[in-house]
Amino acid sequence: MDMNVLIAVMVILPIASALFLNLLHKKDRTIKIIAIITAIVLPIIPLLTPYGSHFFGGYVPLAQDPSLAQGLPALITGSQLFQFHLGIMYVFSSAKQLMIFILGLITFFAIFTFINESKRPSGVYAFLMFMGTASVSAILLSDDIFNLFVFFEIAALAQVGIVIASGIKNNYETALKYILLGNIAGPLLLLGIVMLLGITGNVNVTDMIFTLKNGYVNPQSPELLIALALIVFGWLYASGLPPFHTIKSAVYSKALPHGSALLQAFSVFTMVAIGIIIIRLFSYNPFTNIAIIGISLIAMILGITMAIVQTDYKRILGYLAVGELGYIGIGLGLGTAFGITAGLFQAVNEAVITAFLFIGFGTILYKTRISDTRKLGGMMYVNPKVALLVLLAGLAMAGVPPLNAFQSKLMLIQASIQSGLPELGIIMILLSIVTFMTFMKAFYTIYMRPKPKELEVLDNTIPRSTVISLVVFLIVCLTLGLFPEIATNSLQTLAAGLV
Amino acid sequence: MSFYDVILNKIRKIQEKAGEDEPVTNVTASTMLTAELTLIASVLIAVVMVRLIHPVLMIIMVAAILIIVFTAMPIMPRLRREQNDDLNNMMFYVVVALGVIVALFYWGNLNV
Numbered sequence: 174m175d176m177n178v179l180i181a182v183m184v185i186l187p188i189a190s191a192l193f194l195n196l197l198h199k200k201d202r203t204i205k206i207i208a209i210i211t212a213i214v215l216p217i218i219p220l221l222t223p224y225g226s227h228f229f230g231g232y233v234p235l236a237q238d239p240s241l242a243q244g245l246p247a248l249i250t251g252s253q254l255f256q257f258h259l260g261i262m263y264v265f266s267s268a269k270q271l272m273i274f275i276l277g278l279i280t281f282f283a284i285f286t287f288i289n290e291s292k293r294p295s296g297v298y299a300f301l302m303f304m305g306t307a308s309v310s311a312i313l314l315s316d317d318i319f320n321l322f323v324f325f326e327i328a329a330l331a332q333v334g335i336v337i338a339s340g341i342k343n344n345y346e347t348a349l350k351y352i353l354l355g356n357i358a359g360p361l362l363l364l365g366i367v368m369l370l371g372i373t374g375n376v377n378v379t380d381m382i383f384t385l386k387n388g389y390v391n392p393q394s395p396e397l398l399i400a401l402a403l404i405v406f407g408w409l410y411a412s413g414l415p416p417f418h419t420i421k422s423a424v425y426s427k428a429l430p431h432g433s434a435l436l437q438a439f440s441v442f443t444m445v446a447i448g449i450i451i452i453r454l455f456s457y458n459p460f461t462n463i464a465i466i467g468i469s470l471i472a473m474i475l476g477i478t479m480a481i482v483q484t485d486y487k488r489i490l491g492y493l494a495v496g497e498l499g500y501i502g503i504g505l506g507l508g509t510a511f512g513i514t515a516g517l518f519q520a521v522n523e524a525v526i527t528a529f530l531f532i533g534f535g536t537i538l539y540k541t542r543i544s545d546t547r548k549l550g551g552m553m554y555v556n557p558k559v560a561l562l563v564l565l566a567g568l569a570m571a572g573v574p575p576l577n578a579f580q581s582k583l584m585l586i587q588a589s590i591q592s593g594l595p596e597l598g599i600i601m602i603l604l605s606i607v608t609f610m611t612f613m614k615a616f617y618t619i620y621m622r623p624k625p626k627e628l629e630v631l632d633n634t635i636p637r638s639t640v641i642s643l644v645v646f647l648i649v650c651l652t653l654g655l656f657p658e659i660a661t662n663s664l665q666t667l668a669a670g671l672v
Numbered sequence: 673m674s675f676y677d678v679i680l681n682k683i684r685k686i687q688e689k690a691g692e693d694e695p696v697t698n699v700t701a702s703t704m705l706t707a708e709l710t711l712i713a714s715v716l717i718a719v720v721m722v723r724l725i726h727p728v729l730m731i732i733m734v735a736a737i738l739i740i741v742f743t744a745m746p747i748m749p750r751l752r753r754e755q756n757d758d759l760n761n762m763m764f765y766v767v768v769a770l771g772v773i774v775a776l777f778y779w780g781n782l783n784v
Contacts, residue, residue, distance in 0.1 A: 350759050357766055395778060402777035406770055416765040419755050460781050464773075474714045475755070478707040482700075482752050596721050600714050607710045614703065 180227035180265045183218050183273055184311045187211060187280075191303035194296040205288050208299045212284040215306065216277030219270045226316075232260030253389075258377040263314040268517060268667035271660060272442055273310050275521050278649070279438045279528045280306045282642040283431040286532055289638035290431070290539060298338045302435055305331035309439045312446045318366050319376040321450070325362065325411055328439055329355045335432040336424055344427040351424050354417060355410060362407025368400035369454075378450055385454065392457055401455050405464060408451060412444035413495050414472045414502065422479075422491030426544070430535020433487065434528035437494045441524045444498055445517060448505045452513075452671050462508045469502025470600065477604045481611045486534050487544045489615050490527065493570065493608060497523045500601060504585050507592045513668035515584035518660050522577040522653060526569045529646035533563035536635050537619055541628065546615055551624025556635055560620045562643040567616055569650045571609035577653035584661075682749045708748040712741050 190211035197204050235242040235255045242250050249255060283302060288294045308328035315321045329352070336348040370376055372394065373384040384390050390397065408414075413421025421440065425433045448465070455461040476496025483489045501523065504516015536559050537552060538544055553560045569576035572583075582605060589597035624630075653660055680701045719737055722730040741747070754761065 347757070350757070350762065353759065354762060354766060357763075357770075361770070393781065398778050398781050399774060402774040405777070406773055409769070416762070416769040419757065420762055423757050458781060460777065464776065470714075470718055474711060474718075475751075478711045478714075478748065479752065479755055481703045481707045481710070482748065593724075594721060596717050600717050603710065603713060603717070607706065610706065614699075618699075 177223060177225045177227050177265065179218060179222040180225070180263045180314060181229070183215075183222070183265075183314065184263075184307050186218065187215060187303040187307035187310070191300040191307065194303065195300040197296040200296070201293055204294050204296045204299060208284050208288060208294070208303075211303060212277075212281040215280050216274050219265075219273040219277065222265055222270070224266050224270070226265070227263045228258075229261040229263075232258075234258050253383070253387075256383070257375065257380045258316070261315065261317045261320045262377060262379075263311075264316050265314060266667055267663040269313050271521060271663040272313055272445065272517075275524055276306060276309060276313075276438055276442055278645075279435060279524060282528065282532065282645065283435040286431045286535075286636070286639050286642050287429070289636040295338065298335070301331045301334040301338060302432070305335065305435060305439050309442050309446075312443055316378050317376050318369065318378055318381070318450065321446070322363055322366055325407070325443070325447075326359055328411075328443060329359065332424065332436055332439060335436060336427050339427060339429045339432060341427050341429070347420070347423045347427040351420050354420055358407050358410030358417070361403045362410070365400045365403030365407065368396055368403070372396055372400065378453060382453060385457070401451070401458070401461065404447075404451060405468075408444070408447040409468065411440070411447055412498055413440045414444070414468055414498060415475055418472060418476055418479075418492070418495040422476075422488055422495055425491035425494060425531075426485060426487035430487075430531050430538060433490070433535075434531040437527045437531065438524045440494070441498065441501070441520050441527075444501060445505075445520045448502070449667070449671065452505060452508070456508065456671065462506050465502055465506030466594075466597070469499040469506055470597075471499075472496065472502065473499030473600065473604050477607050477611065481607065481614070484546050485544050486537070486546050486549075486615050486619060487531075489546075489611060490530055490534060493530075493611065494523070494527045496604065496608065497527065497570070499604075500582065500585055503597055503601070504588065507588050507594070507597075508672065509588060509592055510665065510669045510672045511584070512588035512592060513671055514661055514665045515581055515588045517664040517668060518657065519578070519581035519585060521660055521664075522569075522581045522650075525646055525649050525653075526566060526578055529566040529643060529650065530563070530570060532639060532646070533559065533566050533643055534615075534619075536563075536639060539633065539635060539639075540630050542631070543628070546618040548625060548628060549619045550622045550628065551620075552630075553620040554624070555630055559635060559640060559643065562640070562647060563620075564616060565647055565650075566643075567609075567612035569654075571612060572605045573609070575651065575654045577650045577657070580654055580657040584657075678746060682746050704746065704748050704752075707752075708746050711748060711751070715741075 194204055194207055305328055308324040311324040312321050333348045333352050336344050372390055373381045375381050385392055410417050425436055428436055473496050476492050480489050480492035501516045501520045504512050504519055540555060543549055569578050572578045586598040586601055683704060719733050722733050
């Protein structure tokens with residue numbers, strides 16, 4: 174019997190820590206210590222956890238533990254019920270290890286910068302960050318689609334909380350809009366899941382696939398197709414793909430920089446987790462892949478063209494982050510092992526790079542309290558080292574070698590050519606150039622043009638923790654750029670299993 | 673009138689309608705122009721993929737999009753106006769997207 178407790182700890186630890194931190198009002202030192210210890214442990218656990226499955230409550234399938242099946246009637250032991258999963262199951266593999274490690278790393282640096290940039294760190298804010306991380310880890314691990322939905326809702330609430338806690342102008346309005354739109358997408362996703370349960374009699378994804386592949390369910394049944402459509406719709410909300418790209422970019426822009434860094438990581442990994450489930454369940458249907466590619470193309474084009482015309486750098490980053498999600502979707506939609514590996518690699522890279530950019534540009538907010546690029550300028554003189562780090566982050570996002578997104582974007586272009594869709598490769602190259610241009614426009618206006626007379630730069634020093642975070646993100650970008658096999662070797666097993 | 677001036681006038685008109693009184697700068701017009709060209713180029717290249725369904729259909733669609741683009745240009749200022757943070761707008765597009773997705777997945781699968 175494979176009972177790996179550490180798999181569950183990846184979700185339980187941040188939840189327990191979050192609940193405890195929530196109780197610690199005005200105990201600043203205790204909040205700092207507990208938050209930092211939890212944040213340090215989070216990326217370490219996936220590295221120590223062996224691959225395998227965790228069955229909550231010990232409910233393994235009867236076939237795996239014959240002692241449980243003793244005395245049961247032949248109606249159960251002689252049927253497929255014998256194989257089915259009885260309780261919630263979490264599955265941990267090399268790809269999930271990498272993604273949860275990166276999520277843990279981003280959580281650590283978000284917490285690290287938050288604690289050092291805030292004079293009085295709020296336990297409630299740390300609660301929200303850890304709850305979000307726990308939820309997204311659970312979404313990545315869970316093989317139970319109903320359990321996934323529960324954490325999908327908790328993640329949405331945690332994201333709303335992070336925006337509300339930011340104290341940025343109009344943040345309440347944006348948070349309210351996000352939750353209102355979630356009130357459309359969430360129930361529809363649940364309806365899709367319920368329909369799947371009704372059709373297949375299961376909430377376990379592996380069991381659902383079994384019923385679909387073995388002729389127990391008509392794969393072209395209208396109910397199943399509607400369920401697929403509703404699950405895809407919920408996926409769009411969770412990821413921030415169109416038509417939710419506007420609200421998602423607004424959400425990023427209304428959070429504090431460390432909050433935005435974490436929020437985009439939530440979106441990226443939720444997109445990957447639900448995207449993988451959609452491919453696992455419905456890849457028999459060629460229209461699924463066409464739809465994923467179509468939606469991703471729209472996200473890329475809308476995200477990046479909208480980013481160019483923005484004047485608030487947080488909004489620029491928000492739209493660029495949405496545009497980059499399109500690259501991930503293209504990889505998943507191509508449906509080949511190489512394409513999916515490239516998409517997953519792009520997801521890992523994007524999570525790191527966008528966090529790098531949000532925290533890097535966040536230093537401008539820290540020094541000026543301004544995010545409107547029209548009112549900024551001359552920031553290069555204020556802190557040239559941070560400016561260089563931000564420039565490198567922008568180059569990474571655009572896919573400039575030897576940084577990591579170069580490798581994943583190159584793989585995506587190769588995968589699209591191999592799949593007979595060179596047009597996708599051309600669009601990806603075109604949009605990477607425009608991404609570079611968009612970033613350079615923001616970088617020039619903030620850092621390089623003369624400082625406006627009315628711009629007041631605060632006398633506070635950028636915390637060393639923020640600079641350390643940026644340097645570590647750069648090291649991760651360089652490492653994955655120079656040695657992409659560190660990531661791709663972990664990801665290709667999952668990708669091969671999806672084809 | 674050059675294309676640049678057309679873009680400039682269009683932005684001014686849209687800003688007037690939206691009640692914004694910000695000046696239309698060179699940067700605003702240039703970024704809008706870049707976004708416009710990116711949008712058109714990306715859509716045209718994407719439509720070439722219709723060749724997988726039928727080459728003639730692709731030619732018709734490329735021609736149709738070219739005509740639409742040249743008659744409706746500049747598109748980007750309008751697109752930007754539509755992609756705002758207004759909840760009614762967002763709700764509208766969410767409901768439209770839901771309808772399109774359900775229709776495509778349902779009839780698309782049953783009839784392809």
